[in-house]
Amino acid sequence: MKLRTENAGMSSGMILLFAVAVGVAVGNLYWAQPLLANIAAALNISQSAAGILITVTQLGYASGVFFLVPLGDTLNRNRLIPVVMAAASIALFGCGVAPGYTLLMLSLTAVGFLTISGQLLIPLAGDLATDDQRGHVIGSVTSGGLTGILLSRTVSGMLGDAMGWRSIYFLAGAVTLILSIILALRLPRERKTKAVGYGSLLLSIFTTVRSHRSVQITLVLGACCFSVFTMFWTSLTFLLSAAPYSYSTTQIGLIGFVGLAGALAARRAGKLHDKGWSVAATGAGLLLGIISLVIAGVSDGSIYLLLLAILLIDIAIQGINVLNSTRLFTIVPEARSRLNSAFVVSCFLGGSVGSMLAGILWQAGGWYLVTAGELILMAVALMFWIFNRSVLEFKQPVK
Structure with a gap:
């Protein structure tokens, strides 16, 4: 495969810039989460x-990832990424001035649709990295994105108060x-690629997924885990704002934190993943997730048990997410943006x-x-992983 970028590896400074940009882009989805009680009271x-x-x-966000991110396989990302980040900033300003529930809902939908630059940067990082550093990069x-999710809640809660x-x-x-301006200046230029019709580009997402059973399994695991992750953190806001916690x-x-x-x-x-332990580590992450939820269920007003559950479930879900992403980028390298679209959607x-x-x-309960x-x-x-783990196994190059 002929890469569109010079595959000379990524410096620590460039990795940091990518991680920060991804963190901000993904964090934009979660500003409202710790503020739900405040927003509910303010908007009645x-x-x-x-x-x-x-x-x-x-x-x-799922719509934006499906309709916009595949363009990363055909358009020059050094131009596309800054443009979508600038557009996302306009939508965020719209949330700040929204006078009521309906307009806030529409503005947040636009934020979700446009704040997809992180999902363009991650495949770009996969292209820029050398083979022996790809898993690490x-x-x-x-993890910048995962950190952005969590820090956005902290910053949002403090600034909201x-x-x-x-x-x-x-x-x-x-x-x-x-950040859109900084990326416009710093992202490496890419060689022109052969033009592909937009309809064909979107259709190729489905054909690529259909052609690889391991991709299908990874998508199911990702959907289940992220559903649990979102359920946990959304309900945690309700739990901590009510008695016996009554937190601000x-x-x-x-x-x-x-x-x-x-x-x-x-x-x-x-x-x-780089060491060839991707599948086994995924199973271990699923087990750890179950253990963390059991601890959360029996916490019964104990903040210490609840904090332990939070720590463990984030290690589990975040680790599984990293393993899933890295595995997908290894299966079909020339379609990384499209596979990332399928995974994130x-x-x-x-x-x-x-x-x-x-x-x-x-x-209800x-x-x-x-x-x-x-x-x-x-x-x-976990059961799905047990019955399909042999499909996920593939030989990694020896480093």
């Missing part, structure tokens, strides 16, 4: 209606706009279902019913 809506704001953001850049929930969207819009949005946001430790630990999962469709279920199950639903989904993923 129910908690389940507030949960829908997360759902529409994720559905918008993808793990580091992907200090300056109101709208202020976070003005800050996010400004940071996203600045700042305190809820600070809980994100525990998840951040999990994300940093999971960053090394890419190296497990499947994850965020699962995530949108998870956020919706979190609101429904919370209203509170924390225990939500945790039971999460355990069922994680058990389904």
